[in-house]
Amino acid sequence: MDGLSQAVRALAQANVSGIAGSFGNAGWSVRMPASGILQLTSPTHSPRRPRLLLSVGIHGDETAPIELLGHLLHELAQTPRALALDLMIVVGNPAAIEQEKRFVDADLNRMFSDHRDAVQAAAEAVRADEIMRATASFFAEGGTQKWHFDLHTAIRPSLYPAFAVLPGVLEGARRHILLGWLGSAGIGAAILNRNPAGTYSAYTAGACGATSATIELGQVAALGCNDLSRFDAARAALAAFLRGGAPPASAGMPHVFKVAQELVKRSESFRLAFDRDTPNFAAFQPGMVVAQDGAAIYRVGAETEYVVFPNPDVRIGLRAGLMVVRVE
Numbered sequence: 578m579d580g581l582s583q584a585v586r587a588l589a590q591a592n593v594s595g596i597a598g599s600f601g602n603a604g605w606s607v608r609m610p611a612s613g614i615l616q617l618t619s620p621t622h623s624p625r626r627p628r629l630l631l632s633v634g635i636h637g638d639e640t641a642p643i644e645l646l647g648h649l650l651h652e653l654a655q656t657p658r659a660l661a662l663d664l665m666i667v668v669g670n671p672a673a674i675e676q677e678k679r680f681v682d683a684d685l686n687r688m689f690s691d692h693r694d695a696v697q698a699a700a701e702a703v704r705a706d707e708i709m710r711a712t713a714s715f716f717a718e719g720g721t722q723k724w725h726f727d728l729h730t731a732i733r734p735s736l737y738p739a740f741a742v743l744p745g746v747l748e749g750a751r752r753h754i755l756l757g758w759l760g761s762a763g764i765g766a767a768i769l770n771r772n773p774a775g776t777y778s779a780y781t782a783g784a785c786g787a788t789s790a791t792i793e794l795g796q797v798a799a800l801g802c803n804d805l806s807r808f809d810a811a812r813a814a815l816a817a818f819l820r821g822g823a824p825p826a827s828a829g830m831p832h833v834f835k836v837a838q839e840l841v842k843r844s845e846s847f848r849l850a851f852d853r854d855t856p857n858f859a860a861f862q863p864g865m866v867v868a869q870d871g872a873a874i875y876r877v878g879a880e881t882e883y884v885v886f887p888n889p890d891v892r893i894g895l896r897a898g899l900m901v902v903r904v905e
């Protein structure tokens with residue numbers, strides 16, 4: 578961790594008290610409901626104040642968001658009174674971050690639901706419960722606007738280096754505002770996913786009424802090895818969000834996709850029909866076979882589909898990829 582700023586190191590070690598100091602001194606109410614979770618709220622409790630949850634490290638080897646958030650919090654700590662909303666920071670899986678692995682026992686980002694079957698005994702199940710308790714109480718305390726950005730990085734390269742998944746039913750003004758903000762943050766593609774997912778952002782959207790997005794910023798890399806300049810727009814948009822300012826001028830709206838089908842690994846025979854170099858958003862033409870699982874064959878439907886998050890190494894029963902179609 579040599580060469581990393583103090584705030585980035587503190588976040589990577591889930592030492593959120595190392596970040597809280599200057600906010601507490603500036604009069605914010607500081608709470609740490611569990612390890613790696615920090616809440617900064619206004620002491621003059623105002624139900625009209627927006628609430629923002631920023632989470633990183635839900636997967637331990639996805640480090641660019643940890644670095645990005647470390648820098649944002651370090652900058653904000655110079656003028657802590659500029660924080661314009663009630664904020665919760667979650668460092669998702671500290672043990673996995675330390676081990677530089679996606680997870681220790683099982684994928685934390687499939688545990689934000691009641692359906693955990695075989696992995697109920699995993700270390701991540703305890704952590705998911707802890708995070709859900711803190712999250713539910715944070716959003717229950719107020720906030721006419723509730724936001725959650727769960728920051729990740731993808732395993733594979735992507736034809737859109739920064740993209741987002743928007744869980745649940747998101748329509749009208751909320752959808753328009755979120756897409757506009759994502760555009761200003763340099764997010765090139767947004768995937769609407771109404772399927773139940775067990776992900777953190779699906780939990781905050783469904784159970785807490787938040788406007789939520791999983792945001793993918795580049796690719797998995799070791800801490801300190803990320804080129805954050807590729808995500809300057811996301812950094813500037815988040816910095817403005819924290820201060821209640823207008824987002825920077827947008828490069829345009831993201832391209833919008835929706836999930837056409839999920840590739841689910843039902844057995845150890847599951848195979849993708851393409852290789853491990855195929856990037857996210859690679860196109861497949863109608864009728865093409867994209868995966869096979871014993872006798873079951875996954876084929877593209879009537880229009881071009883694009884593959885996202887293909888991963889044959891997931892546990893049986895989990896999604897091994899999404900096939901999406903362009904809608905806007």
Ligand SMILES: O=C(O)CCC(=O)N[C@@H](CCC(=O)O)C(=O)O
Pocket residue numbers: 636686729730731732733742744774776778779791886887888
């Ligand atoms: O690149 C990959 O295969 C995974 C990257 C990642 O962790 N993505 C999230 C997306 C969550 C969502 O669908 O909202 C995940 O798979 O948990």
Ligand SMILES: [Zn+2]
Pocket residue numbers: 635636639729730
């Ligand atoms: Zn992830």
